[in-house]
Amino acid sequence: MNKKLYALMAAPLLFAACNTPEAPAPTAQNETPVVESQEVVVEEKIAAPAADNGLVKYIDKPIIIEQGMLHINGFMGTLKPTLVSALKEDPTYVTAMGVCSAIAMDMTNSYNATTTDTKVRRTALKYRNPKNQPDATDVKVMEQLQGTVDFKPVAIDAGDHYRVYKPLQMEKPCLICHGDLDEMKPEVVKMIKTNYPKDMATGFIEGEFRGVTVAEIQK
Template sequence: MKAKARFLLILFLVSGSVSCDRSREEQGDQGEPVTRAEAERASVIGAAAAKSLMESLGGQLKAALAEGGPVSAIRVCQQIAMPLTGAAGNSIEGISVRRVTLKPRNPANQPDAADSAVLAAMQAQAKPEVEIRRVDATIRYYHPLPVQEVCLTCHGDPATFPQELASVLTELYPDDAATGYQAGELRGAIRVDIATP
């Protein structure tokens, strides 16, 4: 977050004004800022849920890569990514977890207007930070997912993919948009939806 934006956010939080009419008009369906109390609660819950998903999915992905290489790891990922994402939301009542991206591989991970606005904001940051927004009665916690070296195996330049890897991707994801990334770019975000009490 740029220094000025951060200052304005702090000013906004300190002033305690929540979703006044002006911010509603300006933000539209792109999500609204939250109060400090809401942000604090969402940070704790969101971070726990995001960590749990990163550990479970990341662990399985690494194990699958080590065991069977990228082609079999893609099949494993296709089977387990959605169930593990759902399961990350089951441990805490009143939350649900999903993954969103501007360039989806799995069409289920398509962003809505608020997601797209947050992802675009993260992309503009040198080092993306957690974003928290209100959309209707739900607080959304967004944890950025940067591309690491290991991700390039399946999300990098398709020209470098072995033939078998390219074929299995086309077979499973005919509309795959999630290639062509470079290390350090934003791949997407984990979104934790938290119901307001």
């Protein structure tokens, strides 16, 4: 296939890959007053069974969710231009893998360097990058979120800070790097095995809960 054409096709795909196309949260997208964001019903499904499980204290504070989502969307939005330009140089999945892994961490660090009271990161139960390993609270929250159908964010009170968790959904393009090993390109599989020998982040199917982007907001 024509290389340029391919690059054009791959760009949005890779953007999607590292940037979660699901992201736009109505609550944080515009400067909606709190009134509207109250539609984010946190308690309804998630909090009820887990509200008091010893570790995780779910809260129903639209303003916190809104604040967290602003950072989560802001963070995700910084990935796009860098990825797209990297892709233009060598639009193969393998390069994409490298780009994805190098950039995701870099972007996380540089985004966090610009904020004072909020830190963002990504994590998952079945994670690839050991640097994205969840802590005990993350695990509890994600065990609840695994059953999510609306992929809406939830917030918790974690003592000296709040955490907003935005669930990420497996989309078709994600399967290139997180799908069934037998169906993935051998080059990609090889690269995963080399770079992430303890990778757990394959075998997902489309539509499934993949992990979260977390915003930690100091109180």
